[in-house]
Amino acid sequence: MRDMLHEGRKGSTAVRLIHMLVLSLSASGVVLGFAAGFALAIQMNPETADRYVLNLGSLGEWASAIASAAAVLTALWLAWKQRRDSEEKILLKQYSTRDGYWLSLVSSGGRTATVLEVFLTSKRGEQTIALSRPPLVQSGDLPRQMQYGDTYTITADASEYGRIATEWAQAHPGSSIPLLYVVVVTSLGSFEQEINPDFCQSLRTALEGRSG
Known part of the structure; x- marks a missing residue:
């Protein structure tokens, strides 16, 4: 998926x-x-x-x-x-610039989707970094029911890159940030996608800046 x-x-x-x-x-x-x-x-x-x-x-x-x-x-x-x-389906659309990262969730299935959480993880599932928490989302936004065509966007300002990178580094001392995936968990399943390469590179740069 x-x-x-x-x-x-x-x-x-x-x-x-x-x-x-x-x-x-x-x-x-x-x-x-x-x-x-x-x-x-x-x-x-x-x-x-x-x-x-x-x-x-x-x-x-x-x-x-x-x-x-x-x-x-x-x-x-x-x-x-x-x-x-009749199954639930969530499309993931990502955008990344110098100013921030945007992840849009679009409900495109015939069943109402209930989004529970969103996080980043490695391919091996070594560590998860929550994206579904303040200040990236408003308190109380999740869980969230989404009808067909509904869109919900999570935004990470560039100022949040350092926090996300540090959270990964604390769980994996001395290692760089690998290829990550964004995972959306719903009440009936989950949907994942490789994170935007520009966003991944921004996290690596932020980690190098904090290490230096």
């Missing part, structure tokens, strides 16, 4: 359904064409029928079976699509 900036899933459900039906009908057409050609060949050479036809049934039975299979596949796909769309 790291790459949550991709918003391509906003495509029309109707377009996807039509695409699925076209694929199903195309596959059905291929099979029906094969069956029709096979039946025609048998009619033209009835003496070979006992060699190739054991109990293939009529062309209508084949068409009915193919249509039933296509209907089942379409129903399964629609059920999977509906279940996926």
Whole structure:
């Protein structure tokens, strides 16, 4: 779930359904064409029928079976699509400049998302640095329920870089700041993404400045 900036899933459900039906009908057409050609060949050479036809049934039975299979596949796909769309989903958008760092949480799922906490961590989960606490967020902002389309932004002024870097250094004496991930924890799961590289570099610079 790291790459949550991709918003391509906003495509029309109707377009996807039509695409699925076209694929199903195309596959059905291929099979029906094969069956029709096979039946025609048998009619033209009835003496070979006992060699190739054991109990293939009529062309209508084949068409009915193919249509039933296509209907089942379409129903399964629609059920999977509906279940996926009913899940909570949080998109993470990050911006970093000399003046600060902004992390925007955007609710894009079909279910209301309840955001519990936000923190930074390394890939190995060695240490967490809370971002969901004052002064980065207002007291009482979290937990926070987010409907579809709601946006909530956490802001870290450049003056906070030193505190965040020092907090990491205290937990890992003598080590530099590795590649970090921002993690958003909700009531039903979590979403993570690599932190903005400029923000990561700013934390490293702040740590070097305090060490020097």
